Amino acid sequence: MTALQQQGAAAKAASYILSTAGTAKKNAALEAIAQALERRQEEILSANRQDLANARDAGMRPALLDRLTLDEKRIAGMVEGVRQVAALPDPIGKVDRMERRPNGLVIGRRRVPLGVIGIIYEARPNVTVDAAALCLKSGNACILRGGKEAFCSNSTLTAVMREALQAAGLPEDCVSLVQDTTRETAKELMHLEGYLDVLIPRGGAGLIRAVAKEASVPVIRTGEGVCHVYVDQEADLDMAAEILCNAKCSRPSVCNAAECLLVQEDAAEALLKKAAPLLDAYQTELRCDGKALAILGARGVPAAESDWDAEYGDYILAVRTVKDLEEAISFINAHGTGHSEAIVTTNYFKAQRFLDAVDAAAVYVNASTRFTDGGEFGLGAEIGISTQKMHARGPMGLEELTSCKYVIYGEGQVR
Amino acid sequence: MTALQQQGAAAKAASYILSTAGTAKKNAALEAIAQALERRQEEILSANRQDLANARDAGMRPALLDRLTLDEKRIAGMVEGVRQVAALPDPIGKVDRMERRPNGLVIGRRRVPLGVIGIIYEARPNVTVDAAALCLKSGNACILRGGKEAFCSNSTLTAVMREALQAAGLPEDCVSLVQDTTRETAKELMHLEGYLDVLIPRGGAGLIRAVAKEASVPVIRTGEGVCHVYVDQEADLDMAAEILCNAKCSRPSVCNAAECLLVQEDAAEALLKKAAPLLDAYQTELRCDGKALAILGARGVPAAESDWDAEYGDYILAVRTVKDLEEAISFINAHGTGHSEAIVTTNYFKAQRFLDAVDAAAVYVNASTRFTDGGEFGLGAEIGISTQKMHARGPMGLEELTSCKYVIYGEGQVR
Numbered sequence: 144m145t146a147l148q149q150q151g152a153a154a155k156a157a158s159y160i161l162s163t164a165g166t167a168k169k170n171a172a173l174e175a176i177a178q179a180l181e182r183r184q185e186e187i188l189s190a191n192r193q194d195l196a197n198a199r200d201a202g203m204r205p206a207l208l209d210r211l212t213l214d215e216k217r218i219a220g221m222v223e224g225v226r227q228v229a230a231l232p233d234p235i236g237k238v239d240r241m242e243r244r245p246n247g248l249v250i251g252r253r254r255v256p257l258g259v260i261g262i263i264y265e266a267r268p269n270v271t272v273d274a275a276a277l278c279l280k281s282g283n284a285c286i287l288r289g290g291k292e293a294f295c296s297n298s299t300l301t302a303v304m305r306e307a308l309q310a311a312g313l314p315e316d317c318v319s320l321v322q323d324t325t326r327e328t329a330k331e332l333m334h335l336e337g338y339l340d341v342l343i344p345r346g347g348a349g350l351i352r353a354v355a356k357e358a359s360v361p362v363i364r365t366g367e368g369v370c371h372v373y374v375d376q377e378a379d380l381d382m383a384a385e386i387l388c389n390a391k392c393s394r395p396s397v398c399n400a401a402e403c404l405l406v407q408e409d410a411a412e413a414l415l416k417k418a419a420p421l422l423d424a425y426q427t428e429l430r431c432d433g434k435a436l437a438i439l440g441a442r443g444v445p446a447a448e449s450d451w452d453a454e455y456g457d458y459i460l461a462v463r464t465v466k467d468l469e470e471a472i473s474f475i476n477a478h479g480t481g482h483s484e485a486i487v488t489t490n491y492f493k494a495q496r497f498l499d500a501v502d503a504a505a506v507y508v509n510a511s512t513r514f515t516d517g518g519e520f521g522l523g524a525e526i527g528i529s530t531q532k533m534h535a536r537g538p539m540g541l542e543e544l545t546s547c548k549y550v551i552y553g554e555g556q557v558r
Numbered sequence: 559m560t561a562l563q564q565q566g567a568a569a570k571a572a573s574y575i576l577s578t579a580g581t582a583k584k585n586a587a588l589e590a591i592a593q594a595l596e597r598r599q600e601e602i603l604s605a606n607r608q609d610l611a612n613a614r615d616a617g618m619r620p621a622l623l624d625r626l627t628l629d630e631k632r633i634a635g636m637v638e639g640v641r642q643v644a645a646l647p648d649p650i651g652k653v654d655r656m657e658r659r660p661n662g663l664v665i666g667r668r669r670v671p672l673g674v675i676g677i678i679y680e681a682r683p684n685v686t687v688d689a690a691a692l693c694l695k696s697g698n699a700c701i702l703r704g705g706k707e708a709f710c711s712n713s714t715l716t717a718v719m720r721e722a723l724q725a726a727g728l729p730e731d732c733v734s735l736v737q738d739t740t741r742e743t744a745k746e747l748m749h750l751e752g753y754l755d756v757l758i759p760r761g762g763a764g765l766i767r768a769v770a771k772e773a774s775v776p777v778i779r780t781g782e783g784v785c786h787v788y789v790d791q792e793a794d795l796d797m798a799a800e801i802l803c804n805a806k807c808s809r810p811s812v813c814n815a816a817e818c819l820l821v822q823e824d825a826a827e828a829l830l831k832k833a834a835p836l837l838d839a840y841q842t843e844l845r846c847d848g849k850a851l852a853i854l855g856a857r858g859v860p861a862a863e864s865d866w867d868a869e870y871g872d873y874i875l876a877v878r879t880v881k882d883l884e885e886a887i888s889f890i891n892a893h894g895t896g897h898s899e900a901i902v903t904t905n906y907f908k909a910q911r912f913l914d915a916v917d918a919a920a921v922y923v924n925a926s927t928r929f930t931d932g933g934e935f936g937l938g939a940e941i942g943i944s945t946q947k948m949h950a951r952g953p954m955g956l957e958e959l960t961s962c963k964y965v966i967y968g969e970g971q972v973r
Contacts, residue, residue, distance in 0.1 A: 159891065163914045242936060248925055250935055257947050258917070340947050356774070361948045382970040389972035476574065498965050499578045502673070510663055510968025519973070520665055520964065521657060532672050532755050532961035533776045534949040546947035549935065550913050553925025555797040557804035558934070 147331050150286060150319055151338025154259045157316035158284035162256045164313060166233040169280055172311035173229035176279075177222045179307040180272065180300075184218050190299035191268065198292050211266045211292055221272045224524070228276040231523040234542045235282045238550070249552040254545050256282030258340035261332055262526075263288045263354055265346040268296040274345070275304055275318045277526045281544035284317045286339065288332055291324035333358035340546075341534075345527055348454055363534060365527030368398030368482040369454050370512045373471040373497070375488035376407040380414050382509065383487040387460075388421035389511040390485065396456045398528060399483050399505075399515040403451070403461040405471045411464045412438045427458045434464040451478050468493050472500045479503055481530045483512035504530060504537035562746050565701060565734055566753025569674045572731035573699035577671045579728060581648040584695055587726035588644035591694075592637045594722040595687065595715075599633050605714035606683065613707050626681045626708055636687045639939070643691040646938045649957045650697045653965070664967040669960050671697030673755035676747055677941075678703045678769055680761040683711035689760070690719055690733045692941045696959035699732045701754065703747055706739035748773035755961075756949075760942055763869055778949060780942030783813030783897040784869050785927045788886040788912070790903035791822040795829050797924065798902040803836035804926040805900065811871045813943060814898050814920075814930040818866070818876040820886045826879045827853045842873045849879040866893050883908050887915045894918055896945045898927035919945060919952035 144152070161169075180187070191213040198211055234254055241251030260283045264270045271287055278285035289297040297320055305315035321328055333342060333354060341361045344354040348367050355362050372390050374383040390401035406414050415438050422429065429435075430450045431443035443462065450461045451474075465471045468486075475484050485507035486497040494508040505515040515538065517525025522540030529535045535543035559567070576584075595602070606628040613626055649669055656666030675698045679685045686702055693700035704712040712735055720730035736743055748757060748769060756776045759769040763782050770777050787805050789798040805816035821829050830853050837844065844850075845865045846858035858877065865876045866889075880886045883901075890899050900922035901912040909923040920930040930953065932940025937955030944950045950958035 159915065159917070162917075240936075244934065244936060246929075246934075248929060248934075252952075359771070361776075361946070363948075379970070385970065385972055393973055500574065502574070502577075503963060505964040505966060507966045508968055510966055510971040511973055513973040514661075514663060514966065514971070515964075519659065519661075519663075521655075521659060531776070533778075536962050537667075537964045547951050548918060549920040549930075549952045551920060551922045551925055551929065553923055555794070555801065556925040556929070557800055558808055558926055558928040 145331065146323070147321065147328060147335060148338065150321070151259070151335050153316040154284040154286050154319060155338050157314035158256065158258045160314050161279070161284055161317050162258070162282050164282070168312065169233065169282070170229045172308050172313050173225050173276060173279060175307035175311040176272075176276070176304050177225040177229075179303045180218060180222050180225070183303050184215065187218060187296065187299050187303065188213060188215075190295040193295040194293055203292065207266055207292075211268065211296075213268060213296060217269060221269055224273055225276045228280050228524055231280060231541060233280065234545050246556055247554060248556055251550055252547045253550050254542075255548050257544060257546050259284045259286060259338055260544065261286045261288065261335065261339045261342040261360070263329060263332065263342065263344045263346070263350065264290065265350065266290040266292045268293045268300060270345060271297045271300045271320070272304070274526060277524060277541065277544065279317060281541045283544055286319055286321060286332070288321040288324075288329060294324055330357060333360060336360055343527055363527070363529050363539070364531045365529055365539070366398040367454065367480040367530050368400065369403070369452060369478065369480045370399060370401045370483045371403045371405055371475050371479060371485070372401045372512065373405040373465075373468075373475070373484075373486045374407065374410060374414050375468060375486060375490060375493055376410040377490040377493070378410065378487045379489060380410065380417050383414055384417040384421055386485065386487055386509070386511050387418050390513055391460050392422065392425040392427060392458060393511070393513055395458055399512050400456070401460070401485070401512050402453060402455055403463065403478070405463050405465050405474060406435075407468075407471075408434060408464040408466060411435060415439055415462070422460065425458045427460055429460055429462050431462040432464060435462040454480070468496060472497065476502050481532075482528065483507065483515040485510060485512050504528065560746065561738070562736065562743060562750060563753070565736070566674070566750050568731040569699040569701050569734060570753050572729035573671065573673050575729050576694070576699055576732050577673070577697050579697070583727065584648070584697070585644045587723050587728050588640050588691060588694060590722035590726040591687075591691070591719050592640040592644075594718045595633060595637050595640070598718050599630065602633060602711065602714050602718065603628060603630075605710040608710040609708055618707065622681055622707075626683065626711075628683060628711060632684060636684055639688055640691045643695050643939055646695060646956060648695065649960050661971055662969060663971055666965055667962050668965050669957075670963050672959060672961050674699045674701060674753055675959065676701045676703065676750070676754045676757040676775070678744060678747065678757065678759045678761075678765065679705065680765065681705040681707045683708045683715060685760060686712045686715045686735070687719070689941060692939060692956065692959065694732060696956045698959055701734055701736060701747070703736040703739075703744060709739055745772060748775060751775055758942055778942070778944050778954070779946045780944055780954070781813040782869065782895040782945050783815065784818070784867060784893065784895045785814060785816045785898045786818045786820055786890050786894060787816045787900045787902065787927065788820040788880075788883070788890070789822065789825060789829050790883060790901060790905065790908055791825040792905040792908065793825065793902045794904060795825065795832050798829055799832040799836055801900065801902055801924070801926050802833050805928055806875050807837065807840040807842060807873060808926070808928055810873055814927050815871070816875070816900070816927050817868060817870055818878065818893075820878055820880050820889060821850075822883075822886075823849060823879040823881060826850060830854055830877070837875065840873045842875055844875055844877050846877045847879060850877040869895070883911060887912065891917050896947075897943065898922065898930040900925060900927050919943065
């Protein structure tokens with residue numbers, strides 16, 4: 144057995160104990176984690192300083208350094224997050240579809256944990272605590288594989304959580320960190336069949352695609368977002384400009400940000416005149432098709448073919464005119480990533496048609512795509528936003544980290 | 559584009575139309591298919607005779623020849639199956655979790671089709687119609703890849719269904735058959751990313767494992783069944799013997815048949831004395847551990863290590879004594895395939911513990927494992943029995959062939 148297989152076996156064994164632990168015990172463990180994070184804050188900050196020193200030596204960019212940094216406020220945020228997860232309803236144990244069948248069997252479908260969840264993520268150490276808390280509450284053991292830049296921070300955070308788990312009477316192997324941050328071990332994790340029930344990559348599109356391509360264990364793809372705003376000719380163009388600017392510019396680095404404006408050609412000139420000043424405030428680059436460029440002149444640049452599939456994550460917007468709603472729908476279904484798509488229209492039937500025909504996790508009428516988020520959708524917390532159709536789609540809360548089992552109460556029935 | 563990619567693109571385009579077709583239209587198409595199957599029965603039987611002649615020339619075994627054979631009764635069974643699917647409730651379009659959020663957005667989760675479903679199966683031509691009907695009703699296009707032995711039958715059945723679809727005003731590409739039954743094309747189907755939303759293998763364990771290992775598109779593993787019956791020392795041993803014999807012998811070739819008896823060691827002698835005569839009636843071979851062999855003498859044979867993981871599909875039963883319930887649970891979680899597991903006991907707490915701790919799609923108390931089936935569970939029909947935890951677990955009916963999308967009704971909200 145390799146070290147990772149041993150870790151997998153330990154997590155599996157822990158998951159069987161955790162899967163039958165009650166809500167009170169899981170909540171007590173989460174509270175123990177919250178308190179331990181507070182109590183051992185100095186230790187955590189010291190480990191983080193080590194990561195930051197290493198990262199600076201390696202020449203890490205300031206934006207990434209910021210994501211790596213922990214301080215008292217961020218630790219307090221983690222602690223608050225853990226307590227919020229503890230306060231959420233426990234999805235485990237609910238039974239639906241229960242009925243007595245004609246042969247007398249009582250059959251019901253019970254919500255159970257998935258088992259062992261692997262999380263592969265990048266340099267943000269808060270994911271370590273965040274993901275562990277969600278897995279724990281949903282009865283799942285987790286194996287965390289964070290980026291090498293955050294290894295000291297992640298090690299300390301994991302040690303703190305493991306000690307708290309043990310103190311709360313749960314196996315410490317409910318949460319563990321992959322001890323080796325080489326690519327080889329990441330690859331081994333993607334093939335840890337028999338131990339890992341699902342692997343969730345959290346991070347940039349490159350990471351997610353690489354994991355989905357390589358892994359032989361089940362993967363949930365999250366957070367790939369080439370999102371569109373379609374502005375119809377029947378639309379409140381002030382509203383449309385506001386929504387577009389919010390969807391693009393309020394936080395361009397996140398996956399629910401819009402990357403492309405589709406505008407019905409008759410409305411293009413009026414819309415762009417209203418939207419350009421708003422986008423100018425963020426110095427947003429506009430990459431345009433021919434018609435849009437004719438309207439925008441020097442304000443735009445010509446789009447390349449690759450712009451219609453680009454996830455910029457930046458103040459750049461692709462702009463394309465379309466003949467009508469159907470062309471917009473076809474374009475979105477061909478070029479979107481199935482994340483979040485919006486129409487701005489005053490026409491009832493067009494709104495309904497867009498909701499029906501666009502193939503995406505979240506489809507909006509007259510609102511910004513930026514709302515696709517577990518908190519905004521009322522799930523309380525999220526482990527990611529699924530852009531696949533299998534198992535879970537859209538923001539994934541606790542329920543999306545579960546499976547089911549049929550329980551059958553008999554009295555000697557045979558078939 | 560290869561021929562299969564073209565077929566995938568056509569199926570994808572058809573799926574977008576089908577996904578927004580109403581229940582009445584889908585039911586009309588199913589009725590048109592049922593009528594066309596009746597009307598063109600002679601054509602279907604003639605194609606089947608061709609397959610049978612080829613199979614006999616190739617020296618196919620009688621049991622397989624039987625599975626390949628169509629006759630008027632089996633066609634009537636197919637037709638009846640299609641009408642039953644039409645009569646089932648349509649899962650598409652239901653909305654749950656709908657609420658108005660504090661910011662005024664109205665958000666709900668709508669049930670939608672998965673898109674395009676691939677089915678890889680073996681020599682039974684009835685699967686062609688069965689699977690197509692379930693996919694159609696749940697709003698999914700399907701790409702069928704049957705065994706080469708049934709190619710003439712499957713071609714004719716597919717042609718009949720496609721003509722009926724067109725007559726009912728739906729795209730014929732909602733249902734299509736892979737035209738080339740080589741292994742290369744099967745492999746290409748397993749990698750048809752961008753067109754295939756899920757691939758479901760139906761058939762023997764070898765096929766399923768091969769598909770799960772090879773495929774890069776999402777797969778649902780179905781029908782791998784190494785199922786156990788655990789007989790506790792506190793059990794009605796007459797009931798236990800009946801359940802065991804039913805689980806093993808009523809239809810040993812199916813995936814919900816038991817392969818292994820686990821018996822608490824103090825109950826082993828009494829149970830085996832009651833069970834042996836029942837198992838004798840089917841000349842069931844008993845492959846035993848040391849203690850069971852000491853009880854059974856010449857009636858048993860020694861088990862090899864591989865017997866504890868074997869899916870016999872035959873009148874063979876592995877027999878193993880265990881110290882207690884916990885050993886039984888650990889053994890099942892280590893050696894089962896997560897399909898169906900049963901305990902026979904009169905002890906309430908042991909029953910509850912078994913239900914809680916055994917990790918399988920269906921867990922039974924005092925009943926035969928043979929009930930794991932869409933019909934028996936009240937789902938109306940099934941496309942297979944999932945033994946994985948992601949997406950669907952246990953018998954998969956129409957609802958398990960769906961995904962969801964969040965629909966959001968706004969009034970200009972920005973974040």
